[in-house]
Amino acid sequence: MKLHKAIADINLKALSHNLRVVRKKTGNKNILAVVKADAYGHGAQRVSESLIRNGVSMLGVAFTHEGIALRESGIKTPILVFFDRNNADACIEYNLTPVIYDFNEAKKIQALSKKQKISMPVHIKVDTGMGRVGIVKERAFNEILKISKLANLEPEGIMSHFSDADLQSKNFAIHQQEVFRSLISALKKEGITFKFIHMANSAAVLTMPDAHFNMVRPGIMLYGYGCCEKEELRPVMTLKSRIILLKNVPKGTSISYGRTFITRRKSTIATIPVGYADGYNRKLSNNAEVLIKGRRAPVAGRVCMDTIMADVTDIPGVNYRSEVVLIGTQGNEKITADDIAEKIGTIPYEILTSVGTRVKRVYT
Numbered sequence: 001m002k003l004h005k006a007i008a009d010i011n012l013k014a015l016s017h018n019l020r021v022v023r024k025k026t027g028n029k030n031i032l033a034v035v036k037a038d039a040y041g042h043g044a045q046r047v048s049e050s051l052i053r054n055g056v057s058m059l060g061v062a063f064t065h066e067g068i069a070l071r072e073s074g075i076k077t078p079i080l081v082f083f084d085r086n087n088a089d090a091c092i093e094y095n096l097t098p099v100i101y102d103f104n105e106a107k108k109i110q111a112l113s114k115k116q117k118i119s120m121p122v123h124i125k126v127d128t129g130m131g132r133v134g135i136v137k138e139r140a141f142n143e144i145l146k147i148s149k150l151a152n153l154e155p156e157g158i159m160s161h162f163s164d165a166d167l168q169s170k171n172f173a174i175h176q177q178e179v180f181r182s183l184i185s186a187l188k189k190e191g192i193t194f195k196f197i198h199m200a201n202s203a204a205v206l207t208m209p210d211a212h213f214n215m216v217r218p219g220i221m222l223y224g225y226g227c228c229e230k231e232e233l234r235p236v237m238t239l240k241s242r243i244i245l246l247k248n249v250p251k252g253t254s255i256s257y258g259r260t261f262i263t264r265r266k267s268t269i270a271t272i273p274v275g276y277a278d279g280y281n282r283k284l285s286n287n288a289e290v291l292i293k294g295r296r297a298p299v300a301g302r303v304c305m306d307t308i309m310a311d312v313t314d315i316p317g318v319n320y321r322s323e324v325v326l327i328g329t330q331g332n333e334k335i336t337a338d339d340i341a342e343k344i345g346t347i348p349y350e351i352l353t354s355v356g357t358r359v360k361r362v363y364t
Ligand SMILES: *Cc1c(COP(=O)(O)O)cnc(C)c1O
Pocket: 034, 036, 082, 161, 200, 201, 202, 203, 217, 218, 219, 220, 221
């Protein structure tokens, strides 16, 4: 019995290829591979193992529990936790590296690591224009001076994050980079240096060589997407399924909830066991295509929780169990996460990270 109705095929060769693109762009800088949100929906454990085999220096996750899960799966590579606070206990227990952005947090970590008689590596984050976490740039210099005087704390990294490095116009991104750079040189004059200096997300890896410093933090480009120079990248995920039912219906038959699709001719309608609970967004109702037999079949009617219907009237040779590609390539046709994102007004990040837990990840 085939238990899984939908499969996300994860192509680890494509992942390695994309990592080589990072290397080509950055000339062998340290790579912190971002594997938050279950490696953008691709499965954090297997993706991390593959990236580690290919030599990344560090992994990045959003939250502590993501780092703990990687440790429990046996991964030993340094892991940076971007967003959690008050996580010093877990960071010590699981050997995770916290990102800190205020003095009080630093003091708490210091107290704990003192008790444990260890020196705790941390990365300090500066907000140079993202308006999210990070010490605001005006206070960064003084705050970091204070932090670096704390014993039992080893600020091994300093980092910042771009808000719009994906735009054509780099004015603001360059401004952010200059704020970061001058902070680092001011700190250097005080004798404060860092083993890792990093700012570049995928967009900056691809388009802003001056922002690579000595480590880069690519996420989306590892998975084959990005703002620019896409042709060099290979999508890692194929989302696919199989037809579970084919039916011939007369003209005038309504399909799915709300009866928003009425057949205009005698039609063949396929039911496919993937729905919005699997990450196939309901806004794709009557608004997307899937690939069957290397041809495009329109989604007919509303996307349901567990299923979609597709109009396969014009495709010869379709049968029960024919393969359906929702994202990926089949024959000469291709549907990317960019295509899907554009249809519903979002970004490929959201399409990939929405692929649900019912979808089995298969690694090739
Ligand atoms: C998500 C994230 C990244 C990766 O961004 P991409 O655009 O996917 O390359 C890098 N750094 C931080 C702090 C992030 O949160």
